[in-house]
Amino acid sequence: xxxxxxxxxxxxxxxxxxxxxxxxxxxxxxxxxxxxxxxxxxxxxxxxxxxxxxxxxxxxxxxxxxxxxxxxxxxxxxxxxxxxx
Amino acid sequence: xxxxxxxxxxxxxxxxxxxxxxxxxxxxxxxxxxxxxxxxxxxxxxxxxxxxxxxxxxxxxxxxxxxxxxxxxxxxxxxxxxxxxxxxxxxxxxxxxxxxxxxxxxxxxxxxxxxxxxxxxxxxxxxxxxxxxxxxxxxxxxxxxxxxxxxxxxxxxxxxxxxxxxxxxxxxxxxxxxxxxxxxxxxxxxxxxxxxxxxxxxxxxxxxxxxxxxxxxxxxxxxxxxxxxxxxxxxxxxxxxxxxxxxxxxxxxxxxxxxxxxxxxxxxxxxxxxxxxxxxxxxxxxxxxxxxxxxxxxxxxxxxxxxxxxxxxxxxxxxxxxxxxxxxxxxxxxxxxxxxxxxxxxxxxxxxxxxxxxxxxxxxxxxxxxxxxxxxxxxxxxxxxxxxxxxxxxxxxxxxxxxxxxxxxxxxxxxxxxxxxxxxxxxxxxxxxxxxxxxxxxxxxxxxxxxxxxxxxxxxxxxxxxxxxxxxxxxxxxxxxxxxxxxxxxxxxxxxxxxxxxxxxxxxxxxxxxxxxxxxxxxxxxxxxxxxxxxxxxxxxxxxxxxxxxxxxxxxxxxxxxxxxxxxxxxxxxxxxxxxxxxxxxxxxxxxxxxxxxxxxxxxxxxxxxxxxxxxxxxxxxxxxxxxxxxxxxxxxxx
Numbered sequence: 001x002x003x004x005x006x007x008x009x010x011x012x013x014x015x016x017x018x019x020x021x022x023x024x025x026x027x028x029x030x031x032x033x034x035x036x037x038x039x040x041x042x043x044x045x046x047x048x049x050x051x052x053x054x055x056x057x058x059x060x061x062x063x064x065x066x067x068x069x070x071x072x073x074x075x076x077x078x079x080x081x082x083x084x085x
Numbered sequence: 086x087x088x089x090x091x092x093x094x095x096x097x098x099x100x101x102x103x104x105x106x107x108x109x110x111x112x113x114x115x116x117x118x119x120x121x122x123x124x125x126x127x128x129x130x131x132x133x134x135x136x137x138x139x140x141x142x143x144x145x146x147x148x149x150x151x152x153x154x155x156x157x158x159x160x161x162x163x164x165x166x167x168x169x170x171x172x173x174x175x176x177x178x179x180x181x182x183x184x185x186x187x188x189x190x191x192x193x194x195x196x197x198x199x200x201x202x203x204x205x206x207x208x209x210x211x212x213x214x215x216x217x218x219x220x221x222x223x224x225x226x227x228x229x230x231x232x233x234x235x236x237x238x239x240x241x242x243x244x245x246x247x248x249x250x251x252x253x254x255x256x257x258x259x260x261x262x263x264x265x266x267x268x269x270x271x272x273x274x275x276x277x278x279x280x281x282x283x284x285x286x287x288x289x290x291x292x293x294x295x296x297x298x299x300x301x302x303x304x305x306x307x308x309x310x311x312x313x314x315x316x317x318x319x320x321x322x323x324x325x326x327x328x329x330x331x332x333x334x335x336x337x338x339x340x341x342x343x344x345x346x347x348x349x350x351x352x353x354x355x356x357x358x359x360x361x362x363x364x365x366x367x368x369x370x371x372x373x374x375x376x377x378x379x380x381x382x383x384x385x386x387x388x389x390x391x392x393x394x395x396x397x398x399x400x401x402x403x404x405x406x407x408x409x410x411x412x413x414x415x416x417x418x419x420x421x422x423x424x425x426x427x428x429x430x431x432x433x434x435x436x437x438x439x440x441x442x443x444x445x446x447x448x449x450x451x452x453x454x455x456x457x458x459x460x461x462x463x464x465x466x467x468x469x470x471x472x473x474x475x476x477x478x479x480x481x482x483x484x485x486x487x488x489x490x491x492x493x494x495x496x497x498x499x500x501x502x503x504x505x506x507x508x509x510x511x512x513x514x515x516x517x518x519x520x521x522x523x524x525x526x527x528x529x530x531x532x533x534x535x536x537x538x539x540x541x542x543x544x545x546x547x548x549x550x551x552x553x554x555x556x557x558x559x560x561x562x563x564x565x566x567x568x569x570x571x572x573x574x575x576x577x578x579x580x581x582x583x584x585x586x587x588x589x590x591x592x593x594x595x596x597x598x599x600x601x602x603x604x605x606x607x608x609x610x611x612x613x614x615x616x617x618x619x620x621x622x623x624x625x626x627x628x629x630x631x632x633x634x635x636x637x638x639x640x641x642x643x644x645x646x647x648x649x650x651x652x653x654x655x656x657x658x659x660x661x662x663x664x665x666x667x668x669x670x671x672x673x674x675x676x677x678x679x680x681x682x683x684x685x686x687x688x689x690x691x692x693x694x695x696x697x698x699x700x701x702x703x704x705x706x707x708x709x710x711x712x713x714x715x716x717x718x719x720x721x722x723x724x
Contacts, residue, residue, distance in 0.1 A: 028300070034297060037295040037297075050379055
């Protein structure tokens with residue numbers, strides 16, 4: 001975690017398709033189960049205008065103990081990256 | 086195949102709801118999954134086990150079954166929900182398949198399948214949340230469009246994350262071509278599943294889940310997912326799709342083979358729409374792309390094929406929504422409308438009304454052609470001028486179709502009854518397979534056509550059609566799209582691959598079909614084994630696919646009199662040669678078609694004369710019980 005203390009996630013809304021893979025894989029990091037409700041990331045798809053509301057809460061540890069943040073690694077659209085705070 | 090010990094992937098429960106009695110119960114999914122894995126195969130098994138032959142679609146005993154694929158909620162690309170029931174067109178197997186986020190939500194709510202039987206007098210919706218279900222009054226929702234229904238339910242339930250699958254006015258009015266709309270934009274379109282839902286007076290499913298799914302072998306799962314994601318990212322077609330959407334892929338090449346082969350024009354009479362019109366529709370500055378402002382993906386999908394469009398000027402100003410544009414291209418070409426604005430408007434209107442695009446397009450195009458030939462007069466159209474290219478007429482006629490008003494009442498009778506009512510030989514101009522409208526080509530693209538003709542769900546294009554060969558299929562058979570030879574092997578293989586995709590809920594565009602061509606059967610095996618803790622080989626998966634296909638075949642045999650003759654193309658395509666384009670002069674030749682059918686039935690081990698299944702074939706598949714059912718109905722070949 002130390003090396004990641006000064007990092008945060010950044011999403012490019014132009015590339016994000018709202019697939020929620022980040023949400024799913026985040027929960028897999030934390031609990032090794034698939035549980036969007038237990039994810040640090042929340043993605044809300046607003047169907048009436050196509051908006052994608054994306055947020056990350058304080059439980060995000062940038063996937064401490066893994067090779068790197070799962071949300072970044074598994075985003076099919078390369079819409080996420082970790083950047084210096 | 087011995088019974089399987091499944092350790093992950095499934096939510097665990099099958100929900101059963103009887104609308105007549107109000108009784109709600111559950112059963113463990115593994116009861117069925119140990120033999121059939123999941124998705125459509127379990128839906129099919131439930132149908133064949135529980136529905137008496139002879140039951141018609143409108144009887145309360147007809148179950149409407151929703152089944153999430155076994156890998157939905159875990160594996161990348163798996164988002165699909167299979168909806169199975171008795172078809173309103175054939176009274177045989179009805180099946181539709183839909184993406185979006187509903188299937189995953191259902192699993193996080195604790196259910197892999199939902200079986201709905203019975204009917205109510207007053208409209209209801211089903212609220213499913215975290216292992217519980219409740220039948221709720223929907224009188225206030227009846228009459229609403231699918232958009233209004235979703236908005237209202239989300240507001241009432243106070244949660245934007247609630248997922249809704251619902252019918253629109255078309256389903257309420259029992260229009261056969263009614264679909265169930267998911268997330269507003271994705272349609273479970275075929276077999277009239279929305280009509281069955283409307284007949285049950287079930288307006289919607291609203292689902293919310295906060296639960297979880299297990300992955301049996303996490304390390305294997307990482308490996309399989311890494312491989313799958315790399316394949317998607319390395320796929321040139323996938324890249325095109327998520328950068329430009331499917332419409333973009335075609336827009337990039339309006340002169341491409343797809344247009345010459347697949348997208349017919351003017352009620353299917355012409356195989357090849359004029360290039361200038363294709364260019365007009367897809368023009369980067371004035372065509373579809375002008376109005377497309379973002380692209381959205383289904384749950385956990387790496388392809389993202391759904392554009393969100395908005396029209397900000399002109400007579401259709403204010404039109405906006407998510408919609409799928411490959412089928413939309415056919416709406417344009419079948420009615421000869423090259424302007425994108427009325428087509429976008431009409432497509433989104435169909436989504437709101439809950440009308441199946443193929444049904445509405447085919448019935449409209451039939452009316453347009455009949456009008457042009459003087460078989461339908463202005464008095465009968467309510468004054469509408471149904472001349473090719475009249476987009477305004479299309480837009481004004483669609484709501485009438487959904488509510489059975491004026492000419493809409495005639496079109497809503499469907500492709501058998503409507504021409505009977507109009508007479509004058511108009512049945513020749515109504516394109517359908519086994520009573521279900523079809524927009525598919527039968528003359529130039531031989532493998533595509535064979536897949537459509539032999540589809541267990543009457544003339545739909547997802548059960549074995551091949552455009553450019555089954556990319557991952559037989560390597561020892563050459564594939565040329567416009568020749569008859571060799572097609573059956575590819576169609577057979579592609580059909581089985583699709584069965585596996587529907588077991589696990591994988592989208593065909595991510596998988597083996599004419600989309601990204603990214604994942605193949607070996608990837609499915611790796612993902613299933615990792616998630617569910619199993620040890621399938623590719624061959625064993627193909628065997629599972631074969632069993633799934635044979636279940637549907639048996640259901641059709643038990644419930645209908647469909648026979649070999651019904652697997653032949655519509656009469657128009659056997660009689661009229663293609664009038665123009667690269668394949669000018671070709672038509673569906675009956676003797677060659679019969680050869681393809683012989684080969685196809687042989688590959689499946691079905692009897693060539695009758696197309697019926699055999700006892701030895703079913704027994705070899707571990708389906709002796711199904712053979713017994715067929716034998717009891719006198720519909721099994723005893724060899």
